[in-house]
Amino acid sequence: MILPQLKAETRALHARAEAALDLLDPHLTPERYVDVLRGLHALYTPLCAQLGRTLAAHTALDWPARAAVKVPALSADLRDLGAVPGPPRTVPAMTDEAHAWGALYVLEGATLGGQLLRRHLAERLGTPERGLRFFGSYGEHVGARWKAFGAALTARTEASPAAFRDGVVAGASATFLLFETLAAPARVSA
Template sequence: MTDTGTDIDTSTSVGTVTQRLRSGTRAWHEALERAGFATAMLAGALPLDRYVGQLAAYRVVLEALEGELTRATCPSVTAVWSPDLVKLPLLERDLHHFAATQGALPEPGPAAEEFVGEIRRTAATEPRELLGFLYVLEGSTLGAMFLCRYVTEAYRLTDGNGASYYGSGDRTRWAAFAERLDRALGEPAVQKRVLAAAERAYRHIALISGELAAGLGAPAPEPV
């Protein structure tokens, strides 16, 4: 859900970092679209607790990522990170809605906690790589724009209640983010590291999706 540029050969330094990221993570992106969690959602067959489970998992992930990005002093990070990219309050609003209407919320699984651990380690060792994680998670909100109507219909959500996060995609915001990313990450060696981080982020999201799709009759996503 991160179709944001023109395909290029990622083994070269030609093109912007967002082009390299899009091309280099395409296999993960397509694998997630074919996976059980996504296909069940599109079919209107994803149990509500799995949808809420995803929100709960993303809450702890984004709490860690947004916190580390906000605290970062690395010039590349501060040039890209902006308060308009914050999504944590949207997830908390959705989870509050489901806590009020459904009762106890599902706890994030091991895959979400593993992602949080990697975010913490990356922030301590190479904070520029956090931008690879951000690229994937911000880009996923563009795909969520398409999925939002399936969510609202399947769970009979009204007035945005329970779908604040899925309804948060914004192409203008994405374009501004991509422009900042391209300006901040011009060095091919740095771009390569950020691409590797984006691939790791996709792997973590695939593990989260796999946990949430357990028992739905479909395998966890793997890149092709």
């Protein structure tokens, strides 16, 4: 099964990306949260577009409907918090299908994990209704969409040579690195 393999082989990169974003920081400020949202917006904008082009033929994914909520939710969150998005980041071309599946594993996993973050951020920032659309972007359908994605990814990798599976892992790894380096705002040392 590809999902356990992805989780195991990207565990360290996943932890580094989470640490860079640091959204569970007990001292997270609204300003830092806005910086993180800007970074995510700058990353998701080009990445969602590239994934749409690369995975367009895979209608079982329903990627257009999934992508259609992510960037607009980030934009709305920034507006709610009195901020504007920055320019999109330049990301490496995502033309390889296996790499695109790996990137999607990271994005869909982030959406699943967003449920936990949403609750934490609502308490931490005192904004239960403002600035948290992105982390609840699939609403009550997040679990079902994660399962559907997992089934589609499993079917695709099982019908492919081992090199495809390796490409999925490489794509997920590269995407976690993008989150670590592009989405995370720069830290100012005290």
